[in-house]
Amino acid sequence: MSTPRTVLVVGGGAAGSAVTILLRRAGLAVDLIEAKDDWNATAGSGITLQGNALRVLRELGVWERVEESGYGFGSVGITAPDGTVLHVQDDLRTGGDDLPASVGMQRPRLQRILIDAVRASGARIRLGTRAETFEQDAGGVSVRFTDGTGGRYDLVIAADGLGSTTRTAIGIPDRPEPTGMAIWRIAAPRPTGVVRTDLAYGGPAYIAGYCPTSDTTLYAYVVEANRDRASIPPESYADEMRRLARAYGGHWPEITGHITDPAQVNYAWFDRLLVEGSWHRGRVVLIGDAAHCCPPTLAQGAALSLEDAWVLAQLLTGADHWDDALLRAYYERRIARVRPVVEASVQIGRWQLDGVRDADVPGLMARTMTMLRELP
Incomplete structure (x- = not known):
């Protein structure tokens, strides 16, 4: 029996948890490290999950718990400051007609659901741990952790968020901008x-x-x-x-x-972030906020991160060889979808900051959300 390929996932948020669950399902050996001792289990207020996020959560096997824990709805209201409702617009079901357009839920509740799924997957989990150094060669990555221990992996997936230290460590210069x-x-x-x-x-x-x-x-x-x-x-x-x-x-x-x-x-x-050129260096690859981030004007941050995990897991589990071409294909597949969302999210805010009164916000939102209805 061959030894399963080994993966280190750095970061236990939505993207890191999702890719861990999917890779473990395919039989890969996965270590997940998370810098926070509490695994972010109490952080945050709420989150809006649109259909394309729900589609990935269903693939992870947690949709029923999300549905039970959240609040599904299918429209957005536009009001005057005094509360007068000016318009109600039906939301596009970006995850397909068999899922709600949106589900709002408490962010700690979503994190707890993902934590439970990661634990059930059999991944090895280490909390309060960071990756300190990465030494790469043709065969893999040797990682040194902040507790003085080390490990050897076929691939490292950096899901350590907007301020990713992994992104910096592997020499990617892009940084978030307000x-x-x-x-x-x-x-x-x-x-x-x-x-x-x-x-x-x-x-x-x-x-x-x-x-x-x-x-x-x-x-x-x-x-x-x-x-x-x-x-x-x-x-x-x-x-x-x-x-x-x-x-x-x-x-x-x-x-x-x-x-x-x-x-x-x-x-x-x-903040805005979009890493250009590629999202990997050697056998270390970025997903989620480590690779891209946009204002929540389209409520797509978590959805794009979950999609990253889904796409990368598909490519990794469907390939005999993990090489530069595969990781480049991951980038090219994702950048075509992520870039329009980042740019639209920033543009909507820019119009507001500049006081542009005739901006086509509804049209830009409709075009972007229609694109997201397609599979990533």
């Missing part, structure tokens, strides 16, 4: 009438929106021009978000009443 916007987010109880995402444009923020994440919860957010993070003390986060949110009507007064604990409010800048 787009000029920032977002305040919080998880809160769901008002009874909230049954979809609603977006308000105008007022003191560029966007004020919310998304139901279960029968009883939602996450709410306001988007503004980015500010110097050092000038905003964390203990003022609730006050800052509440100041912006109280200008909005409709369901917002009820939501705003729950913005009281600064520890529950997240503030982050919007």
Whole structure:
């Protein structure tokens, strides 16, 4: 019996967990390391998963748990700042007609579902561990870990996020760049009438929106021009978000009443990243936010990361030889799909920052989402 090929996955977020599950299903030996001791099991407020993300989650075998844990809906509402509904648009089912257009869910809940699936896969998991050095030759990669141990792998998959240290270690110079916007987010109880995402444009923020994440919860957010993070003390986060949110009507007064604990409010800048040329060096390859990131204006960040994992796993498990040509094919297949999403997500924000009133936002969104309905 031949020895199975060995893979190290660096990072246990959505992309890293997904590729681990798929490779283990094919019989490969997979080690997953995650820098956080808690595996990010409590981090984040909420997430919007569109159909193309749900399609991959179904492939992972976790769709039923996602469906039970989240809140499915099929439209988005556009409102005035006072809460008046101006338009309701049906969402395109990018995952196919047998899946909802979107599911909102609590981000920690999604992470827990993926953690359970990784554990059930039989992968070897090491938490609180980072990869320190990578030494490559024609046969594989020797990795030294921060705890002083080492390992030898046929392939290393870097899924260690926007600030990927693996990307830097293998000599890829691309770095995330701020787009000029920032977002305040919080998880809160769901008002009874909230049954979809609603977006308000105008007022003191560029966007004020919310998304139901279960029968009883939602996450709410306001988007503004980015500010110097050092000038905003964390203990003022609730006050800052509440100041912006109280200008909005409709369901917002009820939501705003729950913005009281600064520890529950997240503030982050919007970033753009698209690694050009290739997403690998030798036998180390990037997936997810380590390779690309875009503002959440199209809610496609997690979906694109999950698609990366699905496509790379297909290529790896279907090939007799893992070589430069295979990893180049992975890049070429993904860049054609990822680039339009990154560019559209950034453009929508740019139009808002520049105050362009006649921008064809609906048309750009429709063209991009139609493209995503095709299989990756």
